[in-house]
Amino acid sequence: MKKLINDPRSVVDESVEGFGLVHADLVTVSADPTFITRKDAPVEGKVGLVSGGGSGHEPLHAGFVGMGMLDAAVPGAVFTSPTPDQILPATLAVNSGAGVVHIVKNYTGDVLNFETAGELAQAEGVEVRTVLVNDDVAVEDSLYTAGRRGVGGTVLVEKIAGAAAERGDGLDAVAAIGDRVNGNVRTMGVALSACTVPHAGTPSFDLEDNEIEIGIGIHGEPGRHRIQMENANGITDRLLEPVLGDLGIASGDKVLLFVNGMGGTPLSELYIVYRRAAQVIADRGATVERSLVGNYITALEMQGCSISVLRLDDELTQLWDAPVHTAALRWGV
Amino acid sequence: MMLDVKWAVKWLTMCAQAMAEHRVELIELDRAIGDSDHGENMDRGFQAVLDKLAEAPPETPGAALKLTAMTLMSKVGGAAGPLYGTAFLRASTFLGDAAEVDPAALAGALLAARDGIVARGKAESGDKTMVDAWTPAAEAAQAVAAGGSGNVLAVLVAAAEAAEAGAVATDPLVARKGRASYLGERSAGHRDPGAASSALILRAAAGAAA
Numbered sequence A: 001m002k003k004l005i006n007d008p009r010s011v012v013d014e015s016v017e018g019f020g021l022v023h024a025d026l027v028t029v030s031a032d033p034t035f036i037t038r039k040d041a042p043v044e045g046k047v048g049l050v051s052g053g054g055s056g057h058e059p060l061h062a063g064f065v066g067m068g069m070l071d072a073a074v075p076g077a078v079f080t081s082p083t084p085d086q087i088l089p090a091t092l093a094v095n096s097g098a099g100v101v102h103i104v105k106n107y108t109g110d111v112l113n114f115e116t117a118g119e120l121a122q123a124e125g126v127e128v129r130t131v132l133v134n135d136d137v138a139v140e141d142s143l144y145t146a147g148r149r150g151v152g153g154t155v156l157v158e159k160i161a162g163a164a165a166e167r168g169d170g171l172d173a174v175a176a177i178g179d180r181v182n183g184n185v186r187t188m189g190v191a192l193s194a195c196t197v198p199h200a201g202t203p204s205f206d207l208e209d210n211e212i213e214i215g216i217g218i219h220g221e222p223g224r225h226r227i228q229m230e231n232a233n234g235i236t237d238r239l240l241e242p243v244l245g246d247l248g249i250a251s252g253d254k255v256l257l258f259v260n261g262m263g264g265t266p267l268s269e270l271y272i273v274y275r276r277a278a279q280v281i282a283d284r285g286a287t288v289e290r291s292l293v294g295n296y297i298t299a300l301e302m303q304g305c306s307i308s309v310l311r312l313d314d315e316l317t318q319l320w321d322a323p324v325h326t327a328a329l330r331w332g333v
Numbered sequence B: 001m002m003l004d005v006k007w008a009v010k011w012l013t014m015c016a017q018a019m020a021e022h023r024v025e026l027i028e029l030d031r032a033i034g035d036s037d038h039g040e041n042m043d044r045g046f047q048a049v050l051d052k053l054a055e056a057p058p059e060t061p062g063a064a065l066k067l068t069a070m071t072l073m074s075k076v077g078g079a080a081g082p083l084y085g086t087a088f089l090r091a092s093t094f095l096g097d098a099a100e101v102d103p104a105a106l107a108g109a110l111l112a113a114r115d116g117i118v119a120r121g122k123a124e125s126g127d128k129t130m131v132d133a134w135t136p137a138a139e140a141a142q143a144v145a146a147g148g149s150g151n152v153l154a155v156l157v158a159a160a161e162a163a164e165a166g167a168v169a170t171d172p173l174v175a176r177k178g179r180a181s182y183l184g185e186r187s188a189g190h191r192d193p194g195a196a197s198s199a200l201i202l203r204a205a206a207g208a209a210a
Helices: A008-022 A084-093 A108-123 A153-166 A171-183 A232-247 A267-283 A314-321 B005-021 B023-033 B038-055 B061-075 B080-095 B103-121 B131-146 B152-168 B179-187 B193-209
Strands: A027-030 A035-038 A048-055 A072-078 A100-105 A128-133 A185-191 A211-214 A225-228 A254-261 A287-294 A304-311
Touching: A008 A027, A008 A035, A008 A048, A008 A072, A027 A084, A035 A084, A048 A084, A048 A108, A048 A153, A072 A084, A084 A100, A084 A108, A084 B061, A100 A108, A100 A153, A100 A171, A108 A128, A108 B080, A108 B103, A128 A153, A128 A171, A153 A171, A153 A185, A153 A254, A153 A304, A153 A314, A171 A185, A171 A314, A185 A232, A211 A232, A232 A267, A232 A304, A254 A267, A254 A314, A267 A287, A267 A304, A287 A314, B005 B023, B005 B038, B005 B061, B005 B193, B023 B038, B023 B179, B023 B193, B038 B061, B038 B080, B038 B193, B061 B080, B080 B103, B080 B193, B103 B131, B103 B152, B131 B152, B131 B193, B152 B193
Parallel strands: A048 A072, A048 A100, A100 A128, A254 A287
Antiparallel strands: A027 A035, A035 A072, A185 A211, A185 A304, A211 A225, A254 A304
C-alpha cells in the first residue's frame, strides 16, 4: 500500500504539525503531550468544549476547533484513544471558569481515558460534564456489547453544542443540548473497501471486488453483514431504512441529512447517495431542512460513506445555522 | 515475612520483563478479537514504568504502585491504560504510606485493585475481560490471608494460580464488554488478552516475593 508518509511512527505528529501551520490563525498546537486549542482559548465566560479520539478520522476532531465549535481537540495514535495526560492539559487550557464539556465517542478506550481525565480535572477544581455519542444503528445488540458506537453524529453534536456554548449557555445546558442531539441522530455506514493503518501495513479486512460491508464503524472494523455490490440507490436504501426506522421518522418531521464520505469516495458519488436519501425521506412525508455532504469523519482512505439523520426542532436548527469558523466547517462569518 | 519497597520494584521490573517476553503473544491474542495493539501498549507502558522507577526511586510499596499507576495511565492508551492505572492506584491508596505489607494488607490491596477495575470498566465476571482473572485472584488471596497460616508468598502464589486459571477459562466465553463484544459469538474460542496480561502481572508479583 502506497502512502504519502515519512515514517509510520511519526504520522500523527507530522500531520498535526502541518495542520497547525496551515491554520495558525485559528488554532494553537501543543506538542508533548499533543493537543490542539482554539487560538483565543480560554474564551472568557464561555463553557469549553473538548473532544478527541484516535487519529485517522480527519478532519475530525482538530478540523472542528474554532469559533462556534470545539475549544480543543486531542488526537491519539491512529485508531487509538488519546491518554489522560493529553486530555487533562487540554481541558485545563480551555477552562475559563465556566467548566468544560467532554464530547466522547462511545468506544471503551475513549470512554475510560476521558473518564479518568475528567476525574483528574475535577480534582483540580474544573467542573466537567460528558456527552457520550452513540449514534451507530449497526450495533443491534447493545445489551451484550460495549454499546452503539459514536460515528457520524459526532460532527453534528460538536457543531450544535459548540453553538450553544458560544451563545453563552451554562455547563449543564450545553451538555443537555449535546445529549439532545445525540438522542435525535442515527447513523449507518458502508465500506466498499477496507483501510490500511500505517503501522500495520495491511488492510484491516479483506473485501472481494464484488463485495461491500454494511454497518461498518470508523476503524476498519467489520460491520453488520457482507453483501454483493449493488447500485447507489440500493445501498442508500439499505443504510437509510434502519436509520429512519430507529428514529421513528414520520410525516411532518423536519430533519438534517448528513452524507459523510469515509475518505476514499469522491464527492460526486456522495451527491448521488444524497439524492436518493432525500427522495426516500420526502416519500415518508418528512422534510430535509438542512444538509451536509462531504468527508467530515473518515477512516483513512476507506471507500464508502455513512448516512446520518438528525431530527430537528427550531432550537437545534437555529444552533446549526449559528456562525462557525473552523478549518473544516465555516459559515456565517 | 513482610513485603517492602524492594519487592515492589522487583515486581514491576519482572512485569516489564514479562510484557517484553510475551509481547507478540499478547498482540496475536488481540489480533483475533480486538485491534492487535495490547502487547505493544503493555510493553511500552511497563518500559516507561522502569524509566520512572530509575528517575525517582520510590520509598514505599504504595509509592511504587502509585508511580506505576500514573505511568500506565499516560503511556498505554486504549482501555488497558485506565484499567491497569486504576488497579494500581487503588492498591496504592489501600497500602498508604506503610513501609511493610503483611498478608492481610496484601490481600486487601489485591481486592482494591479488582474493585477499581470493576468500577472503571463496569464488566462483570464472565464478560470475557481481565475481571475474569482478577476476581478469582483476589478471592484466592483473601482465602489464604484469612486462613492466618499464610505468608505473603503463599498469598501471591494463590493469586497467580487463580488468575492463570481464570484467563484460561475465558477461552470459550462470548465477550460482552470491550471491542471484542462487537464480534458476538465469533469471540468464543479465543483467550481474552487483558486476562492473559493480568495473569502475567500477578505471576510476576509472586516471582518477586520468592
